[in-house]
Amino acid sequence: MNTPEDIRTAFQVRRESGLRAREAAEAIGVSEGAAMAAHVNASQGPLSAMPLRPDWLELLQSLEVCGPLMALTRNDSVVHEKTGVYQKLSASGHVGLALGEAIDLRLFFNQWHAGLAVTERPKSHSGPVQPSLQFYDRHGTAVHKIFVREQTDVAAWQQVIARFAEADRAVEFQPPAAAKNPVPAPAVDTAAFLSAWGAMTDTHQFFPLLRQFGLERQQGFRLVEGRYTHRVEKAAVRELLVEAAFDGTPIMVFVGSPGCIQIHTGAVRRVEPMEVQGNTWLNVLDPGFNLHLREDLIHSVWVVEKPTSDGVVTSVEAFDARGELMAMFFGARKPGQAELAAWRHIVAHLQASSQATELA
Numbered sequence: 001m002n003t004p005e006d007i008r009t010a011f012q013v014r015r016e017s018g019l020r021a022r023e024a025a026e027a028i029g030v031s032e033g034a035a036m037a038a039h040v041n042a043s044q045g046p047l048s049a050m051p052l053r054p055d056w057l058e059l060l061q062s063l064e065v066c067g068p069l070m071a072l073t074r075n076d077s078v079v080h081e082k083t084g085v086y087q088k089l090s091a092s093g094h095v096g097l098a099l100g101e102a103i104d105l106r107l108f109f110n111q112w113h114a115g116l117a118v119t120e121r122p123k124s125h126s127g128p129v130q131p132s133l134q135f136y137d138r139h140g141t142a143v144h145k146i147f148v149r150e151q152t153d154v155a156a157w158q159q160v161i162a163r164f165a166e167a168d169r170a171v172e173f174q175p176p177a178a179a180k181n182p183v184p185a186p187a188v189d190t191a192a193f194l195s196a197w198g199a200m201t202d203t204h205q206f207f208p209l210l211r212q213f214g215l216e217r218q219q220g221f222r223l224v225e226g227r228y229t230h231r232v233e234k235a236a237v238r239e240l241l242v243e244a245a246f247d248g249t250p251i252m253v254f255v256g257s258p259g260c261i262q263i264h265t266g267a268v269r270r271v272e273p274m275e276v277q278g279n280t281w282l283n284v285l286d287p288g289f290n291l292h293l294r295e296d297l298i299h300s301v302w303v304v305e306k307p308t309s310d311g312v313v314t315s316v317e318a319f320d321a322r323g324e325l326m327a328m329f330f331g332a333r334k335p336g337q338a339e340l341a342a343w344r345h346i347v348a349h350l351q352a353s354s355q356a357t358e359l360a
Contacts, residue, residue: 071084071145078292087101197209238295243349250265250332282295301318303315315328
């Protein structure tokens with residue numbers, strides 16, 4: 001792939017075969033960001049892109065007047081889609097928040113390298129054009145995307161694009177980072193780690209705790225296994241979604257990219273597993289919220305208990321074979337509230353099911 005034209009041609013062939021943009025780019029050996037950047041100033045073809053001025057917070061704040069938009073954040077194995085209005089945007093340094101009623105984001109702007117306004121036309125040219133804003137890290141991995149919906153004020157959207165467009169801005173990416181080898185767990189005073197874990201008063205103290213002891217997430221889980229963490233079956237993610245849908249228990253679903261964590265809070269209703277080309281997708285297909293999780297890529301699932309001033313807060317966390325966090329699930333709650341009894345009931349079922357499987 002030597003020229004932008006080569007990339008555009010090869011990318012479009014893969015797109016027309018049915019691949020999503022990320023997979024189409026991977027199939028031709030470039031990052032998704034590089035594939036999109038090849039369409040800057042492309043006057044012909046079904047896809048075009050316009051570079052954006054990198055004032056990320058101001059840009060996101062400007063979207064409120066557009067009305068409902070679809071926010072999409074994904075990693076290698078999970079796609080999280082949420083429709084709502086971008087509201088209550090703020091930042092402190094490189095860390096931003098979106099605290100709207102539906103769009104709930106944690107933003108890490110130091111990972112945001114490039115933004116593009118993308119317009120894609122359907123292959124048949126008879127369907128609607130799909131406009132979006134797409135943001136990438138320095139390696140061309142998507143950190144967040146925003147799509148126009150039927151209810152969007154398109155005129156306001158176009159005004160935002162015109163305000164932040166910067167046609168002569170160069171969009172370049174670095175080669176992908178080399179895959180990391182697993183880091184051996186450091187020698188840790190387990191008793192001290194257990195004591196520090198038990199002394200937490202807020203879930204946000206968990207990341208500093210791991211940094212203090214030089215641990216990655218699952219290394220920490222293993223050190224306190226049986227006391228604060230418990231392994232459950234890979235099927236636990238499906239079980240918790242199905243049970244939450246059946247009982248109407250509101251939950252929180254966290255999915256992260258390198259530069260964004262996107263959160264759904266509320267009930268889930270339509271849970272549908274699906275086999276596609278040998279891959280097992282676990283889907284939530286609700287108005288305003290879609291989740292697409294590669295269930296066949298789940299390698300381990302943990303129940304994790306964190307002490308807080310409001311009582312114990314319990315999460316269910318799924319990891320892939322490389323140890324990457326796929327998604328986290330909590331019972332719906334706000335600071336100052338105790339954890340839902342219905343959520344604890346679901347988690348107890350997961351643990352009981354796993355114990356029964358071990359004894360079988």
